[in-house]
Amino acid sequence: MVLVGTRNPLNIGAAARALNNFGFRRLRLVNPYQVAYQEARSAVHAHEILESAEEYQTLADAVADCTLVVGTTSLGHRELQHPLRTLEYGGRLLRKHLVSGRVALLFGSEKFGLSNDDLSYCHWLVRIGTQGSMNLGQAVAVCMYELTRKAAAPKPEKRRPASADDLDRLTERLTEVLALSGYVHSAGTEAKIRRLVRRLDLPAHDAEVWLGMLRQIQWKLKREEPKR
Amino acid sequence: MVLVGTRNPLNIGAAARALNNFGFRRLRLVNPYQVAYQEARSAVHAHEILESAEEYQTLADAVADCTLVVGTTSLGHRELQHPLRTLEYGGRLLRKHLVSGRVALLFGSEKFGLSNDDLSYCHWLVRIGTQGSMNLGQAVAVCMYELTRKAAAPKPEKRRPASADDLDRLTERLTEVLALSGYVHSAGTEAKIRRLVRRLDLPAHDAEVWLGMLRQIQWKLKREEPKR
Numbered sequence: 001m002v003l004v005g006t007r008n009p010l011n012i013g014a015a016a017r018a019l020n021n022f023g024f025r026r027l028r029l030v031n032p033y034q035v036a037y038q039e040a041r042s043a044v045h046a047h048e049i050l051e052s053a054e055e056y057q058t059l060a061d062a063v064a065d066c067t068l069v070v071g072t073t074s075l076g077h078r079e080l081q082h083p084l085r086t087l088e089y090g091g092r093l094l095r096k097h098l099v100s101g102r103v104a105l106l107f108g109s110e111k112f113g114l115s116n117d118d119l120s121y122c123h124w125l126v127r128i129g130t131q132g133s134m135n136l137g138q139a140v141a142v143c144m145y146e147l148t149r150k151a152a153a154p155k156p157e158k159r160r161p162a163s164a165d166d167l168d169r170l171t172e173r174l175t176e177v178l179a180l181s182g183y184v185h186s187a188g189t190e191a192k193i194r195r196l197v198r199r200l201d202l203p204a205h206d207a208e209v210w211l212g213m214l215r216q217i218q219w220k221l222k223r224e225e226p227k228r
Numbered sequence: 229m230v231l232v233g234t235r236n237p238l239n240i241g242a243a244a245r246a247l248n249n250f251g252f253r254r255l256r257l258v259n260p261y262q263v264a265y266q267e268a269r270s271a272v273h274a275h276e277i278l279e280s281a282e283e284y285q286t287l288a289d290a291v292a293d294c295t296l297v298v299g300t301t302s303l304g305h306r307e308l309q310h311p312l313r314t315l316e317y318g319g320r321l322l323r324k325h326l327v328s329g330r331v332a333l334l335f336g337s338e339k340f341g342l343s344n345d346d347l348s349y350c351h352w353l354v355r356i357g358t359q360g361s362m363n364l365g366q367a368v369a370v371c372m373y374e375l376t377r378k379a380a381a382p383k384p385e386k387r388r389p390a391s392a393d394d395l396d397r398l399t400e401r402l403t404e405v406l407a408l409s410g411y412v413h414s415a416g417t418e419a420k421i422r423r424l425v426r427r428l429d430l431p432a433h434d435a436e437v438w439l440g441m442l443r444q445i446q447w448k449l450k451r452e453e454p455k456r
Contacts, residue, residue: 014366023359088378130249132248148357181447199434202428219409
């Protein structure tokens with residue numbers, strides 16, 4: 001990640017933190033405001049990424065060893081000479097490129113963004129589809145998230161679902177409890193209860209807990225019963 | 229979005245800004261540190277979202293009209309009672325739900341995250357797969373980005389899910405029935421029951437049916453009670 005002309009030390013720190021959060025390590029700064037840079041480095045929570053950050057006088061030097069240079073922009077109102085891609089689509093291209101090459105992702109100054117001269121070093125641009133411009137640290141975090149996101153392959157749920165047998169026992173017990181408590185029986189009640197229990201989407205462990213509860217309620221209802 | 233116990237006014241401001249950037253409008257705060265809240269509201273760049281933010285004393289009130297309540301967590305080291313989903317996968321479920329229902333996405337305090345009691349109001353949790361905990365504003369930005377990502381437009385769910393309010397009534401009634409039947413009370417039983425009910429993934433109509441059953445069982449248990 002390359003920060004160009006960043007002014008606010010808090011933003012430099014936030015960008016470094018976001019970089020680290022998503023497992024990236026290399027931060028380069030082009031012409032940072034010296035006061036901001038020193039302040040960011042000396043902050044109590046300054047990240048080690050800041051300590052190993054490299055400083056450059058020109059953007060050309062900062063990206064010299066990269067095989068893909070992509071600029072970020074918040075708004076499309078400039079006359080752009082570059083392909084402008086959504087972060088969703090651009091992110092996919094970046095991930096692909098990251099496998100084999102070194103990518104520089106550029107963030108401009110908080111006030112002016114990247115200059116036309118900066119942009120001339122870019123292969124293309126990405127835009128985060130937001131309303132209004134984003135806080136620098138947040139923009140960095142969102143980009144790093146997109147670069148590391150895994151295709152939404154859902155992980156298997158860890159919880160073991162209740163078996164049909166569990167659900168049958170639950171249905172049976174519930175039917176008995178309802179009968180004891182005088183819940184109105186209409187035609188097909190049992191099937192209704194069975195469907196109702198099926199729709200609960202219970203994990204096996206929870207099914208046991210519910211069974212225990214019903215057992216207790218049933219015991220109580222039965223104990224009271226003979227006194228009449 | 230619901231911020232629970234947020235301490236830092238800059239973070240409240242950053243969260244509001246991220247919310248706005250991605251086109252969301254509703255911000256609710258539960259027990260914010262008053263100093264921070266007032267400071268955030270009076271900041272020069274305070275966003276109008278902060279002016280229309282709603283403040284609540286309890287999380288239960290803040291999410292009462294929501295049909296899906298999802299907590300965010302940075303680390304999985306706690307013993308979690310909830311399904312824990314990646315933001316990529318959870319985001320897809322959230323987008324789907326947003327088409328037809330109202331979702332509450334919870335962010336805990338900077339220092340402690342969401343408490344176990346807060347978590348008991350959640351249907352499930354999402355985790356942003358980062359190393360170390362994220363800055364609050366950045367976490368919000370990343371989540372909002374994922375929620376607004378364009379993907380194949382999900383179909384709306386046909387069945388209307390139960391609201392948090394429905395689930396609270398169910399939890400309350402069940403707790404009463406269990407007390408009447410002598411079900412063993414241990415520390416934290418109520419929170420346990422709240423989580424148990426949350427995991428049922430109930431449609432609104434089914435919630436009514438279960439409430440009716442519990443009402444009948446309770447009536448029966450009470451009628452027998454005075455005879456002793």
